[in-house]
Amino acid sequence: METTCEAAFQSLTDNIGTFHPGNKQVLIPEMNRAGAHLIAAVCRSFGIQGRVLETYKGMDLGQEFTSGKECYPCQVTMGDILFFIQQESEKLGRDFNPENYVYFMPESDGPCRFGMYNKYQRIVLDTFPGLDKLKIGSITCRGGYSLDGFLEKEKVRDLRKMMYLSVLVADILDRMLWRIRPYEKEPGSADHLVEISVPDMAAAFESHAADKDTEAILRELDAIIGKAVDLVDPTIPRKPRIGIVGEIFLRMHTDSNQNLIRKLEKHGAEVVCASLAEWVNFVNYIEKRSAMGRLRLNVKRGRLAAMRSDLKQAVTAGLELMYRESRQKDVYRRVWRQLDLAEDHKISHLEHALAEEDVFSFDIDTEACLSIAGIMEYARGGYDGVVNVYPFTCMPGMTTAAIAKPLMARSGVPYLDAAFDASIQPGREAAIRTFMYQAQQHQRSAGNRAAPSN
Numbered sequence: 001m002e003t004t005c006e007a008a009f010q011s012l013t014d015n016i017g018t019f020h021p022g023n024k025q026v027l028i029p030e031m032n033r034a035g036a037h038l039i040a041a042v043c044r045s046f047g048i049q050g051r052v053l054e055t056y057k058g059m060d061l062g063q064e065f066t067s068g069k070e071c072y073p074c075q076v077t078m079g080d081i082l083f084f085i086q087q088e089s090e091k092l093g094r095d096f097n098p099e100n101y102v103y104f105m106p107e108s109d110g111p112c113r114f115g116m117y118n119k120y121q122r123i124v125l126d127t128f129p130g131l132d133k134l135k136i137g138s139i140t141c142r143g144g145y146s147l148d149g150f151l152e153k154e155k156v157r158d159l160r161k162m163m164y165l166s167v168l169v170a171d172i173l174d175r176m177l178w179r180i181r182p183y184e185k186e187p188g189s190a191d192h193l194v195e196i197s198v199p200d201m202a203a204a205f206e207s208h209a210a211d212k213d214t215e216a217i218l219r220e221l222d223a224i225i226g227k228a229v230d231l232v233d234p235t236i237p238r239k240p241r242i243g244i245v246g247e248i249f250l251r252m253h254t255d256s257n258q259n260l261i262r263k264l265e266k267h268g269a270e271v272v273c274a275s276l277a278e279w280v281n282f283v284n285y286i287e288k289r290s291a292m293g294r295l296r297l298n299v300k301r302g303r304l305a306a307m308r309s310d311l312k313q314a315v316t317a318g319l320e321l322m323y324r325e326s327r328q329k330d331v332y333r334r335v336w337r338q339l340d341l342a343e344d345h346k347i348s349h350l351e352h353a354l355a356e357e358d359v360f361s362f363d364i365d366t367e368a369c370l371s372i373a374g375i376m377e378y379a380r381g382g383y384d385g386v387v388n389v390y391p392f393t394c395m396p397g398m399t400t401a402a403i404a405k406p407l408m409a410r411s412g413v414p415y416l417d418a419a420f421d422a423s424i425q426p427g428r429e430a431a432i433r434t435f436m437y438q439a440q441q442h443q444r445s446a447g448n449r450a451a452p453s454n
């Protein structure tokens, strides 16, 4: 028994980590659709066999191998990897070899359970014969999700830059869809454009990422945006604008949030959802902030070696953040020549906004900082309503709900909490309809039919 327990613990350290994948296929779970496909394309450009897992088809497996107490995204991704193994082993028969794959599941530390997904999934995989050989590749928020060890040292920097560009482009494709779909001349044309554009964009990344030819990649994006603008009927008046914040997986994974954005649009909304790049920048910002905090402490204690190491980490994280924010600005500016997409919130600005209101602090960490500050910024920016999306029992989601509700009641901007698990809540549609009625009233009373500021 002792040996079995020891082996199980050993597997948590030996079979989860940052591995050079070599010839193995890297299995990437889908969160926002374009994002996973573009990241896989960047991997392939750098010689890594990136492959996107089909999502939400294995929910029965996800539910069978979880107790229901885990976070909903853990259940969904558990189902995705088990479904893949089931399908792949059926397809390949005796040729199926778990050693040929690395399942990619990042983690984070802190009070949140995201750090436990890959541990729990490791334990489940290890209960199946042979699946202990299927490694879990993980990167962590410590080091700002750095990809060190994932590839040869000299290529890691370029890979990281191109991954970030793919995250930006995926965000822009999403925002483009939400900006044009409520105003399309032909119903379904915006969805169709995105459907055919994701493979084109992935092909551009696969061909040009390793050569760092960003101009060729962005030219492909320009062409897609140009086509999107042509789909819009300019006579349709501006609709109430709704901002979405919340837990990153749920707000981006359309199956898990039961197509919330489409439902809001059905009741007359134009939606802007917090982006993946915002999360990446936040992780970077927190890393720099924590290193600065440790540095101040070590200066007081006079620990020279620790001070040096903290300073190095703060400078590295600060430079990375500066690079990312300026790259983000450049790409958005380029898109604005054709289409007025909403800009992302700058993280330092969100921290100041939160400090001004004095209702929460970045010292507490977790996504709640981003969500609460994001809600306040949407309200200040002239939005007609805000939705907080999170998995049922999500700690940062519930913290956000508790703090944001009274704030939003004071501001007079309609606000909705939307907690999800795999079940269908019969009252959801009515809640959305009521919320959208309030948003329309807000738009009317604010007289903001003209385009609000981004």
Ligand code: SF4
Pocket (backbone or CB within 6 Å): 071, 072, 073, 112, 113, 114, 115, 247, 367, 391, 393, 394, 395, 396, 397
């Ligand atoms: S943010 Fe919420 S859903 Fe995600 S790991 Fe933390 S508690 Fe779970």
